[in-house]
Amino acid sequence: MAEPILKLTDVSIFQKDNLVLSNVDLQVKKGEFVYIIGKTGSGKSSFMKTLYGDLPLSKGEGTVVDFNLKTLKENDIPYLRRKLGIVFQDFKLLSDRNINNNLKFVLKATGWTDTSKMDDKIAEVLDKVGMKTKGFKYPHELSGGEQQRIAIARALLNDPELILADEPTGNLDPQTSVEVMKVLQEINNNGRTIIMATHDYALILKYPHKTIKCDGGKVFEVIQKAI
Numbered sequence: 496m497a498e499p500i501l502k503l504t505d506v507s508i509f510q511k512d513n514l515v516l517s518n519v520d521l522q523v524k525k526g527e528f529v530y531i532i533g534k535t536g537s538g539k540s541s542f543m544k545t546l547y548g549d550l551p552l553s554k555g556e557g558t559v560v561d562f563n564l565k566t567l568k569e570n571d572i573p574y575l576r577r578k579l580g581i582v583f584q585d586f587k588l589l590s591d592r593n594i595n596n597n598l599k600f601v602l603k604a605t606g607w608t609d610t611s612k613m614d615d616k617i618a619e620v621l622d623k624v625g626m627k628t629k630g631f632k633y634p635h636e637l638s639g640g641e642q643q644r645i646a647i648a649r650a651l652l653n654d655p656e657l658i659l660a661d662e663p664t665g666n667l668d669p670q671t672s673v674e675v676m677k678v679l680q681e682i683n684n685n686g687r688t689i690i691m692a693t694h695d696y697a698l699i700l701k702y703p704h705k706t707i708k709c710d711g712g713k714v715f716e717v718i719q720k721a722i
């Protein structure tokens with residue numbers, strides 16, 4: 496039986512004093528791919544931020560990759576994030592160093608010390624996203640789609656149990672979006688759990704998965720026809 500990697504029970508999500516989402520109940524099992532959809536301002540990013548400890552969980556109960564979000568302390572957050580791979584719309588690569596050094600920076604920051612192991616891991620994740628030969632390039636020398644693939648490679652460095660992707664195709668044209676989606680799909684086919692916030696209904700239709708909608712301050716599962 497697949498185990499739940501995320502469990503939220505009657506959760507409310509706030510931005511400062513504003514209630515963004517309430518009565519959120521959701522379980523995601525290991526190996527699932529789940530979309531979070533909804534209009535601008537409906538709470539997708541707030542939902543994702545709660546999962547990676549950027550917004551505190553003050554009401555309801557929640558566990559993510561065995562961390563209790565309700566009792567999560569500031570000091571726990573780096574450990575939570577090591578078990579997560581986070582991908583943002585705007586890639587967030589460091590512009591002053593090449594791709595290999597972007598990835599090495601993350602490995603060192605998360606406790607890796609052995610140079611040859613780091614080099615092997617970097618080669619492995621670049622290979623997974625089809626960017627094996629691009630390690631010497633600087634971010635500005637890559638297209639948006641390539642930069643996003645590097646960001647996905649970066650998210651894979653510590654073998655995360657869960658990948659959280661917040662609008663990963665939001666800055667990409669439709670064709671490039673499909674290419675990035677293929678990479679995420681393949682990662683999911685290899686057993687990795689993915690939660691992806693998106694506006695991109697064309698992608699959802701092309702790659703159907705369980706879909707959760709944020710609307711009117713609530714969260715509910717939708718069937719494809721209703722999207």
Ligand SMILES: Nc1ncnc2c1ncn2[C@@H]1O[C@H](COP(=O)(O)OP(=O)(O)OP(=O)(O)O)[C@@H](O)[C@H]1O
Binds near residue numbers: 533535
């Ligand atoms: N830092 C913040 N401080 C106060 N309110 C915020 C903050 N960030 C977001 N909000 C509010 O919370 C609500 C949900 O925003 P959120 O960014 O989660 O929506 P979203 O669905 O991700 O939107 P988008 O698709 O535009 O990214 C909105 O009303 C927004 O104005």
